[in-house]
Amino acid sequence: MRICININRFTASALAILCAAPALAGNPLVKDKFTADPAALVDGGRAYVYMGRDESPDDKGYVMNEWLVVSSCDMKNWKEHGTALRYDTFKWAKDSAWASDIVKHGGKYWFFATVTERAADAKAIGVAVADSPTGPFRDAIGKPLITNAMTLQTDIGWDDIDPTVFIDDDGTPYMYWGNQVLKYAKLKKNMTELDGPIVTEGLPQFTEAPYLHKRNGIYYLSYSRDWPEYSVYATSDKATGPWRYRGKFMDANRKTKTVHHAFLEFNGKSYVVYHNADLPAGGEHRRSVAVEEFKYNADGTIPFIPQTAEGPPANPAPGCK
Template sequence: MTVEHKTIPGKSIGVAVSDSPVGPFKDARGSTLITNDMTTEYTKIAWDDIDPTVFIDDDGQAYLCWGNTQCYYARLKKSMIELDGPIMPINLPRYTEAPWIHKCGDWYYLSYASEFPEKMCYAMSRNINGPWEYKGLLNELAGNCNTNHQAIIEFKGDWYMVYHNGAINPFGGSFRRSVCIDRLFYNEDGTIKRMQMTTEGVR
């Protein structure tokens, strides 16, 4: 989760744990996992260490991926609350924030929010460590929200994209976000078909 550090300026990433996905959650470390001074080699802004996500590969190895204006990733130890190696950059075209990694078949997919107002783009790789090949847009602008963050999941053999728009507010907006979910489909070559945003969601 993204937090504010008491003594180190800038955004930080902490870890909270719970026995239930609905909480209650508690601090797993008593300290932050990532602080802004750990990524100054790549960017000088104070808010680049946001939007963390965790991907667990088929072999059980977990990776943390995050970043605003620059995408980062790092291996996690089995405890899931410690880094297991250096922080590494991933250079992606038109990258803004909100990285998400998933795997389907032999392909790894890295989707992310692009530019501003934000659209969703993605890249593909045969290896979690890259190289990543940019594949273009997943969806267009939500139309009533400048931001758009996503998650891609598989459930009972079908794939879905969870994202947000500003529909909860009659006048739209970027911070009162409405959660949306729609089906996601792949082409035979592994690329992802452009996701169609609907007002009905999944039926």
């Protein structure tokens, strides 16, 4: 709601403030910066979304140095918390704050991040940890968890990207990741070591951006398919498959060939965060994180989810401030 009053009683500057629309409401979540590759966490009755910041000056290549974090008590109005961490939180990293994921485990917040390993000049996955969802984060192991040399299924240097980390009901952590080839591994419960071999998983036309979540006994493995990318998913009764391909839930974007998403449950409703490039001057390397509410079908399948400018209606969580 906007509040406007008689200009004769107030200065023009005061009127501008009072008539302004609420900050950070609707899509995209952040309107004065370009953002991409969202990760989501619900903690303490508040929703947090982490996103890489696109800083390309000319939209001709990725320039990404940091991850930002915003939070909400109602999935409509978002509070900025600034920088959660930068790529150089990992001293062994050369550049590239690419896609990430975050989980809470053992009272700490574990941030799994794609960066460029300096020694190999190839993408790698690092692990950072913090005592608060907004940081400060520190490198948990002082070296990559996953390096390009550990996976030899392709000859490209960017096939170890886009981690998604999921902790099953029995406490077992799993990480899926990859570009062109989808891989997964169990993690030890310390969250900083693999607990077994790296396994490859075949899914139709997998490109990148896997996300693993569970609801009502169904495991959902969603990802970006083809090029330009659109969002699809598969289901299973186990975190390791076998997977039944289910089809598309979100279309390709108009102004960028990529799409990246995460699912979350907040205050009894279901949401997906994703990126497009719908801000003014947006483009291939100037993207924008947005959110939509949706309802699972009666059989547990995910419906097609349209992208909107309005985003979801407010869903205030009791006690969240």
